[in-house]
Every structure is written in C-alpha cells, then in structure tokens.
Amino acid sequence: EVQLVETGGGLVQPGRSLKLSCVASGFTFNNYWMSWTRQAPGKGLEWVASITNSGGSTYYPDSVKGRFTISRDNAQNTLYLQMNSLRSEDTATYYCTRDGPGIFDYWGQGVMVTVSS
Amino acid sequence: DIQMTQSPSFLSASVGDRVTINCKASQNINKYLNWYQQKLGEAPKRLIYNTNNLQTGIPSRFSGSGSGTDYTLTISSLQPEDFATYFCLQHNSFPFTFGSGTKLEIK
Numbered sequence: 344e345v346q347l348v349e350t351g352g353g354l355v356q357p358g359r360s361l362k363l364s365c366v367a368s369g370f371t372f373n374n375y376w377m378s379w380t381r382q383a384p385g386k387g388l389e390w391v392a393s394i395t396n397s398g399g400s401t402y403y404p405d406s407v408k409g410r411f412t413i414s415r416d417n418a419q420n421t422l423y424l425q426m427n428s429l430r431s432e433d434t435a436t437y438y439c440t441r442d443g444p445g446i447f448d449y450w451g452q453g454v455m456v457t458v459s460s
Numbered sequence: 461d462i463q464m465t466q467s468p469s470f471l472s473a474s475v476g477d478r479v480t481i482n483c484k485a486s487q488n489i490n491k492y493l494n495w496y497q498q499k500l501g502e503a504p505k506r507l508i509y510n511t512n513n514l515q516t517g518i519p520s521r522f523s524g525s526g527s528g529t530d531y532t533l534t535i536s537s538l539q540p541e542d543f544a545t546y547f548c549l550q551h552n553s554f555p556f557t558f559g560s561g562t563k564l565e566i567k
Contacts, residue, residue: 388496388504388547390556404461404555438503445494445509446551453503 345369347439347451354457355429365422365439365451373397373417376442379424381435382453389435392424393442407433429458462486462550466559472567477538481562483548485529492552495524495533499544507546508533540566 351363363379378393392413393402401413412425422439439451463486473479483493491511496504506515508524511531521536535542543566548559 387560388549388558390558393554393556402554445506445513446556447494447496447504447549448506448509448515450503450505 345441345449347441347449349437349439349451349454352437352454352456354459356460357430357458359429360425360427361429361456362426363424363437363439363454363456365424367420367422367439367441370441372415372420376446377413377415377422378440378442378447379413379422379437380440380447380450381433381437381456383432383435386435391437394422426456429456431458434458461555462489462553462557464548464550464557464559466548466562468562469560471562471564473538473564474567475538475540479535479538479564481533481546481548481564483526483531483533483550483559485531485550485552488528489550489552491527492550493524493526493531494549494551495522496547496549497542497544498547504547538564 346368349365355361376395379391381391382388394413398415410428414423434457436453436455438453440447441449465484467482493511495508498504507518507522512524523534525532546562
C-alpha cells in the first residue's frame with residue numbers, strides 16, 4: 344500500500360524558514376518523480392514544486408521560485424521542501440504527492456503551515 | 461501559464477441524478493487532464509487521469525471525456541458518498557494548474 348506521511352508543519356513568523364518532510368512507503372521511491380501541492384484554508388489547490396526521480400531536475404511556479412527548494416533522499420525514501428522567506432500567503436496545508444502515470448496519483452494526508460506574527 | 465476555468469462552482473443535485481462538471485483550458489492541453497474528489501478535511505483523491513482513464517478502485521459511474529481545451533467529468537448516477545468538491549488539473553505543461561473547484565451538494 345502506497346503511503347506518504349508529511350511532517351514538519353507549524354506556526355512560523357513571516358520571513359523565517361521551515362522544512363517539510365514526506366516519508367514514502369509501499370513503492371519503489373526512486374522510480375517516481377515527486378511533488379508538493381498546497382491548499383490555502385478554504386481555497387483551491389496550487390502546485391508548488393516537482394522533482395525528477397533522480398533529483399537531478401526541479402520545477403517551481405513563479406510564486407515560490409527562489410524561496411522554496413524541493414529535494415529528496417532516495418536512500419531514506421524521503422522528500423523535502425525547504426521554505427525560506429515565508430509570507431502570510433504561504434499559509435496552507437501542504438501535500439506530498441507521487442507522480443505516477445498521469446501524475447499526482449497518491450497524496451499524503453497533508454501538513455499545515457501557518458505564517459503569522 | 462494555462463488557466464483552467466471550471467464550471468459550475470456549485471451544483472445541487474439528488475441521489476440518482478446524472479451530473480457533469482466542466483473544465484476549459486486557456487489553450488490546448490492535449491488530454492493531460494485529471495479529475496480529483498476532495499471531501500472535507502481529507503486529501504484529494506484522483507478519479508480520472510489523462511482525460512478518460514479511471515483510477516483503480518474508482519466506481520465506473522465516474523467517467524471523463526474531452527479534447528483540446530474542453531473537458532468533462534460525468535457522474536452517471538449520484539450516490540450519497542459522491543457529495544464532495546471536485547477539481548480538475550492540467551499537466552500538459554509547467555506550471556501545472558488546477559481548476560477552482562465544484563462543490564457538489566445534496567438537493
């Protein structure tokens with residue numbers, strides 16, 4: 344059974360940093376691209392970052408480019424999202440997703456990040 | 461960026477009804493269109509990928525169609541567990557973009 348478990352969320356002040364983790368199990372982690380997607384409270388979904396299976400290439404929307412960094416440790420079956428210079432508009436639930444055929448086939452339960460002073 | 465216009469935003473229907481939800485892309489997305497269901501407090505669940513491929517374990521009352529810029533999710537006979545919010549996602553090109561969602565409510 345595919346499982347994705349995110350940790351690392353919490354309350355952080357504007358301008359500070361936070362690092363999310365996602366531990367994967369139930370599949371061969373290094374065979375799949377992985378991504379992060381977020382959802383602000385009561386709002387829609389926004390893709391945040393993707394990484395190739397080797398970790399050699401990464402992709403971001405303009406809203407987070409230069410502030411967020413996606414990475415992975417294939418030996419530990421773990422995906423990361425380093426978030427710097429956080430803003431109030433980054434407040435959201437962050438989901439780890441597996442990019443199986445057709446992408447975003449499995450989602451974690453999500454982790455809440457609140458950016459507030 | 462490709463904009464995804466989803467309609468309607470709200471839909472009120474009864475058990476047994478046939479309903480359709482639409483997504484229109486601002487440019488051709490070559491059938492790289494997924495549909496997700498999200499219930500309150502839960503993560504999204506993929507229903508359909510690449511326009512018309514049913515995710516394993518999803519009931520056959522869900523189907524997808526479309527091409528070019530216009531795509532449709534159809535639920536052939538609504539069941540009580542189908543009342544939820546539905547989102548489309550284009551993954552033809554970066555940045556991947558979602559529709560704004562359709563909240564399906566019980567009439």
